[in-house]
Amino acid sequence: MSDLGRPITIGIIFLFVGVIYAYKLFTIQVLDSTYQAEAEKNIVQKEILYPYRGNIYDRHGELLVQNQPAFDILVVPKEVKRIDTLSFCKHFNISKEEFDSKMLKARQYSMVRPSVFKKMIPIREFAVFQDFLVNYPGFSIQPRIIRDYPDATLANALGYIGEIDKRRLARDTTNVYRQGDYIGISGLEEIYEEELRGRTGVKYNLVNVRGIDKGSFKGGAYDTSAVAGKNLMTTIDRQLQAYGERLMKGKRGAIVAIEPATGEILAISSNPTYDPNLLTGREFGTNYRQLSMDTTKPIFNRPVMALYPPGSIFKVVQSLIALEEGVIGPSTRFPCNRNQVNCHAHPNPANLHNAIKYSCNPYFYSTFRKIVNQNLHENTFIDTRIGMEKWLDYVRSFGLGEPLGIDLPNEKGGQIPGLGLYDRIYGENRWKFSTIYSLSIGQGEILVSPLQMANMAAAIANRGYYIRPHLVKKIGDESLDYMNSIDRHEIPIQEKYFDMVVEGMKDAIQGTAMRAYIPDIEICGKTGTAENPHGEDHSVFMAFAPKDDPKIAIAVYVENAGWGGRAAASTASLMIEKYLKGEVNRKWLEEFVLKGDFIY
Amino acid sequence: MDQRSVWYNVDWISILLFLVFVIAGWLNVYAAVYDDQAHYSIFDLSQNSGKQLLWILSSFLIIAILFLLDYRFYNNLSIPVYVTVMLLLVFVLIFGREVAGSKSWFEIGSFRLQPAEFAKFATALMIAKYFDIAKPKNIHSIKTLVSLGAIIGLPVILIFLQGDTGTAMVFGAFVLVLYREGLSPLILLFILLSGIVFVLTLFIDQVYLLSAIIILSLIVFGIIRRNVVNLSLLVGTAAYCLVLSAGVDFIINDLFKPHQQNRIKALIDPGADPLGYGWNVTQSKIAIGSGGFSGKGFLQGTQTKFDFVPEQSTDFVFCTIGEEHGYLGSLALIVLFMLFLMRIIYVAERQKSRLVRVYGYGVASIFFFHFGVNIGMTIGLFPVVGIPLPFFSYGGSALWAFTLLLFVFIKMDAHRKQILDR
Numbered sequence A: 001m002s003d004l005g006r007p008i009t010i011g012i013i014f015l016f017v018g019v020i021y022a023y024k025l026f027t028i029q030v031l032d033s034t035y036q037a038e039a040e041k042n043i044v045q046k047e048i049l050y051p052y053r054g055n056i057y058d059r060h061g062e063l064l065v066q067n068q069p070a071f072d073i074l075v076v077p078k079e080v081k082r083i084d085t086l087s088f089c090k091h092f093n094i095s096k097e098e099f100d101s102k103m104l105k106a107r108q109y110s111m112v113r114p115s116v117f118k119k120m121i122p123i124r125e126f127a128v129f130q131d132f133l134v135n136y137p138g139f140s141i142q143p144r145i146i147r148d149y150p151d152a153t154l155a156n157a158l159g160y161i162g163e164i165d166k167r168r169l170a171r172d173t174t175n176v177y178r179q180g181d182y183i184g185i186s187g188l189e190e191i192y193e194e195e196l197r198g199r200t201g202v203k204y205n206l207v208n209v210r211g212i213d214k215g216s217f218k219g220g221a222y223d224t225s226a227v228a229g230k231n232l233m234t235t236i237d238r239q240l241q242a243y244g245e246r247l248m249k250g251k252r253g254a255i256v257a258i259e260p261a262t263g264e265i266l267a268i269s270s271n272p273t274y275d276p277n278l279l280t281g282r283e284f285g286t287n288y289r290q291l292s293m294d295t296t297k298p299i300f301n302r303p304v305m306a307l308y309p310p311g312s313i314f315k316v317v318q319s320l321i322a323l324e325e326g327v328i329g330p331s332t333r334f335p336c337n338r339n340q341v342n343c344h345a346h347p348n349p350a351n352l353h354n355a356i357k358y359s360c361n362p363y364f365y366s367t368f369r370k371i372v373n374q375n376l377h378e379n380t381f382i383d384t385r386i387g388m389e390k391w392l393d394y395v396r397s398f399g400l401g402e403p404l405g406i407d408l409p410n411e412k413g414g415q416i417p418g419l420g421l422y423d424r425i426y427g428e429n430r431w432k433f434s435t436i437y438s439l440s441i442g443q444g445e446i447l448v449s450p451l452q453m454a455n456m457a458a459a460i461a462n463r464g465y466y467i468r469p470h471l472v473k474k475i476g477d478e479s480l481d482y483m484n485s486i487d488r489h490e491i492p493i494q495e496k497y498f499d500m501v502v503e504g505m506k507d508a509i510q511g512t513a514m515r516a517y518i519p520d521i522e523i524c525g526k527t528g529t530a531e532n533p534h535g536e537d538h539s540v541f542m543a544f545a546p547k548d549d550p551k552i553a554i555a556v557y558v559e560n561a562g563w564g565g566r567a568a569a570s571t572a573s574l575m576i577e578k579y580l581k582g583e584v585n586r587k588w589l590e591e592f593v594l595k596g597d598f599i600y
Numbered sequence B: 001m002d003q004r005s006v007w008y009n010v011d012w013i014s015i016l017l018f019l020v021f022v023i024a025g026w027l028n029v030y031a032a033v034y035d036d037q038a039h040y041s042i043f044d045l046s047q048n049s050g051k052q053l054l055w056i057l058s059s060f061l062i063i064a065i066l067f068l069l070d071y072r073f074y075n076n077l078s079i080p081v082y083v084t085v086m087l088l089l090v091f092v093l094i095f096g097r098e099v100a101g102s103k104s105w106f107e108i109g110s111f112r113l114q115p116a117e118f119a120k121f122a123t124a125l126m127i128a129k130y131f132d133i134a135k136p137k138n139i140h141s142i143k144t145l146v147s148l149g150a151i152i153g154l155p156v157i158l159i160f161l162q163g164d165t166g167t168a169m170v171f172g173a174f175v176l177v178l179y180r181e182g183l184s185p186l187i188l189l190f191i192l193l194s195g196i197v198f199v200l201t202l203f204i205d206q207v208y209l210l211s212a213i214i215i216l217s218l219i220v221f222g223i224i225r226r227n228v229v230n231l232s233l234l235v236g237t238a239a240y241c242l243v244l245s246a247g248v249d250f251i252i253n254d255l256f257k258p259h260q261q262n263r264i265k266a267l268i269d270p271g272a273d274p275l276g277y278g279w280n281v282t283q284s285k286i287a288i289g290s291g292g293f294s295g296k297g298f299l300q301g302t303q304t305k306f307d308f309v310p311e312q313s314t315d316f317v318f319c320t321i322g323e324e325h326g327y328l329g330s331l332a333l334i335v336l337f338m339l340f341l342m343r344i345i346y347v348a349e350r351q352k353s354r355l356v357r358v359y360g361y362g363v364a365s366i367f368f369f370h371f372g373v374n375i376g377m378t379i380g381l382f383p384v385v386g387i388p389l390p391f392f393s394y395g396g397s398a399l400w401a402f403t404l405l406l407f408v409f410i411k412m413d414a415h416r417k418q419i420l421d422r
């Protein structure tokens, strides 16, 4: 052992390798923590348990929206053995290119984890190729649900659900949603999304490299079960709704029917409409694109979004304000002076009752003038200003000019021209009654939604108040309370004045809306015709019935249908008959309405 | 033969380390494929752990037999053993069974044996025997180099022909033995240099590397004394480096098989294809790395059990240690192996007999190579070469061969006072 140099060199070589390995292990085991996450990613597979979305019922507990089973087809690329792509594509009704691109996407995600190959296959279609599926290892199914509408009605009010988009997902700070989740996008589905959606469950499974289940991760400590969404009971009368949509077929417009005592919406129809089943499942994208490009605007929710001049139905409101202000009495007469505004033949001069009955335009010209010019100031401009301020307070108390707060998205408030509007147009103190007189008959700068018209009818039916109109009365087992001081709105006009006006409305059926007459139901209504510079006038009718203890208040708006006494009044009358009697006996009237076709 | 002195002289430290290794290895084999849902006993003979226990117990039998045989036996039988094993290597090429692309197994019933494992032992013994008989004064003489080259080269070629590149590479470790016995350090440096140039070529653009070699040569030229020997060494080295670096692409692309190319690629950047050629290295590092400082605990690992790591009982058995016992476990294993290797060198150096010493270095070199390559590949420092981690990897042939290799040395050492250098 003379020379220890070489043994020591060899020992150093050994130790050198040992030290390098100890250092390298230190870096990957102690310094670098990413491997822990990678390891978890390897073995933990998240299984999403989709909850059952709440059903939606009508006021009698009949189904409006339910869930239908649908299926996602999942693929685990590694397990896909040499398959006959051609026959596969034929069975699953996809092109070779689609197959290739979907497989590529799945492969890029993971060879051993399932990814969605085909989405939302409805059960009818699924049943066909369920048998083929066993021949293709690597393909499996995941149950999903799609919405189903047995009546195919109420499309715009119910809304639709769809896959959550990226922006919405980014906004979701509560982390409720995952990519691929469905979310209420419009209508009740949107407003009651939180109640309907339920809670998605998650199950963390341990899997080995081949995706075989190896039990639950950490004993299921992070698992959550799916909680079904709550059912909604709406205020809608399913049969009335369907009937309304039938009557409006081929027309453009809206129907809103309200139970006056409760504010419950019995029917809310937007026409043209669409089959809500079109916006479910896989074909959502294609169908939605088609609907949104349709020039008849089927996805425009007219009852709450379309704004029209109210026309003559507004005369009822003018009467009430004038009575309360004491500027007219029941026996006040004004001559039918057609130099002021146009009118038609009727007994002249009319008192208030007949003015409503025959819808005398000059009468309300004079009435409105008495409201706004009460000679409280010598300057006529300032006097008008004072009068208008009073008038505006009354008008707003009917729920006009602002959204009523119905449980539907995008409700428009309409337009009641305030002082500011006229100041802007004409300059301060540069406008007076002669500038604004067309308001007297519901024309000019005033715009209201069909919902607001129906609500007006409800307020008159109630003789002085309305309950905020709404569509949902029960969430799960919990009834919603609208009988409170916030949702009940009082109108500062005495009941006796309402009674006077109601009498006029009752007789108006004989005066201007003969077709609305129902032999054994006392119906009170008011026709309207809103001038339309672009074509036939719009036809509008507002009514409630029975006169005493009203059960239904309704507004019908039919665009381009001409004089209000025809299309709109007939439709409203049929709706009232249908609701109060359960069936319609006046088949001739039904025929007339169904035949009317005013879309062009 | 004095029995008392054998027990007195036997190297208990090596034996203790051996016992620690096989028992830890056995537990680890059980953990590597432990299935929480199946509840197999560690003794279950249908499982790897049960079989490994049988291999361990039978290796004790081998040890007993080794100790009963006369120590002179190994000296006298070195040549017959070597010849026999070489013949087995030839036979296996003809009659062997092909497993996973390499034809290196004998199969007798359910019993399988891999002669290549024993070739390491036989060759180590044969090298020792050569030094014992030929007593070469100058290892660099043509005759000596040719003889040693033949002794080592023959099994290398035969094993290479079987398709077991990994085991063939192990024989390269004998260069350390030759170095100990007088081989010029320039050879070691030459190998080191080749390795460095090879690795650099993989990572650095060829143009930069070639310019770097030339600039470095010019700097060295400016520093050294310019005599004939130095200049020819410099020119030779520079030329070699240039040729090698220029030739690496050719070597990889044209001489290596596709799966070997992939192993090299995986070493450079496993992330480039984590599901393909990078899978083994990526998953192996994830398993080890996820163990953290103190590990997930015995039987609590997931990556190996769930088969993310390939060959988790054999070549990648270290992953289970890293995953379940963390850095503490890995470090303990490295430290114990270092102690083990140092002990073998120490014991080899205390021999009077050159035969035993040379053999001892053979033993150390083989263990070192296996340890270095096996762990190196699991942590991404070495290409994936399928050779077992001694005493830890599941498998009878390997365990028996390593036991034989070690205990013949321990037996010889126990008689070191009786064995005199002839």
Ligand SMILES: [Zn+2]
Pocket: A336, A337, A343, A344, A346, A359, A360, A361, A362, A363
């Ligand atoms: Zn008139």
